[in-house]
Amino acid sequence: DQQVKQNSPSLSVQEGRISILNCDYTNSMFDYFLWYKKYPAEGPTFLISISSIKDKNEDGRFTVFLNKSAKHLSLHIVPSQPGDSAVYFCAASDSGGSNYKLTFGKGTLLTVNP
Amino acid sequence: KAGVTQTPRYLIKTRGQQVTLSCSPISGHRSVSWYQQTPGQGLQFLFEYFSETQRNKGNFPGRFSGRQFSNSRSEMNVSTLELGDSALYLCASAEQGGINSPLHFGNGTRLTVT
Numbered sequence: 001d002q003q004v005k006q007n008s009p010s011l012s013v014q015e016g017r018i019s020i021l022n023c024d025y026t027n028s029m030f031d032y033f034l035w036y037k038k039y040p041a042e043g044p045t046f047l048i049s050i051s052s053i054k055d056k057n058e059d060g061r062f063t064v065f066l067n068k069s070a071k072h073l074s075l076h077i078v079p080s081q082p083g084d085s086a087v088y089f090c091a092a093s094d095s096g097g098s099n100y101k102l103t104f105g106k107g108t109l110l111t112v113n114p
Numbered sequence: 115k116a117g118v119t120q121t122p123r124y125l126i127k128t129r130g131q132q133v134t135l136s137c138s139p140i141s142g143h144r145s146v147s148w149y150q151q152t153p154g155q156g157l158q159f160l161f162e163y164f165s166e167t168q169r170n171k172g173n174f175p176g177r178f179s180g181r182q183f184s185n186s187r188s189e190m191n192v193s194t195l196e197l198g199d200s201a202l203y204l205c206a207s208a209e210q211g212g213i214n215s216p217l218h219f220g221n222g223t224r225l226t227v228t
Contacts, residue, residue: 034216036219041221042221043118043204043206043219043220043221043222044157044204044219045219046216046217046218049216089156089157091157100145100147100162100164100169100170100206100208100217101147101159101162101170101172102157102159102217103159104149104156104157104158105156106155106156107156
């Protein structure tokens with residue numbers, strides 16, 4: 001029973017365009033959401049997070065949108081750069097903000113073409 | 115600051131053996147979590163330690179255990195290894211384990227069970 005789903009295993013975009021990575025969840029108790037980026041042979045790196053009391057959080061080129069009624073969140077990267085090519089993981093927590101226990105999706109491989 | 119350090123990077127064991135993996139958190143971080151990453155299941159939470167106490171545990175059998183030392187360093191042990199235990203084991207540290215304390219991951223230990 002997968003509680004966090006990233007239905008697109010891969011995504012390919014052109015440099016300079018927008019990348020949109022999607023994530024759906026089923027557990028209505030999730031109240032905190034995060035995105036991590038992972039390069040090969042490295043551990044995941046924290047990108048951006050959002051609390052369930054917000055519907056948008058922005059950090060530079062990265063924006064996360066949360067639609068609680070649809071149990072859906074998305075990560076927008078604008079403009080996309082070749083260095084953004086990596087696996088992106090969506091993660092969620094139901095621990096009242098204690099993000100040491102995260103439920104991860106299986107990841108989406110983003111390829112940004114020059 | 116140095117990042118999260120995991121040793122060894124690679125490990126090959128045979129079925130039935132046991133293995134111990136080590137994790138040194140970022141200096142000052144008191145929370146250490148362990149995750150298992152496999153192609154089919156993505157990242158799955160194993161357990162989390164804070165101040166030498168296990169605060170939370172995922173849905174893994176008792177063959178998986180861990181501990182944390184007074185200097186916050188942590189070890190994870192897997193006994194009676196099975197082929198399905200082949201995975202990338204990731205350690206992550208955080209200052210406290212709250213929403214303002216994102217997880218910082220190490221580069222992982224790649225365990226292969228033959």
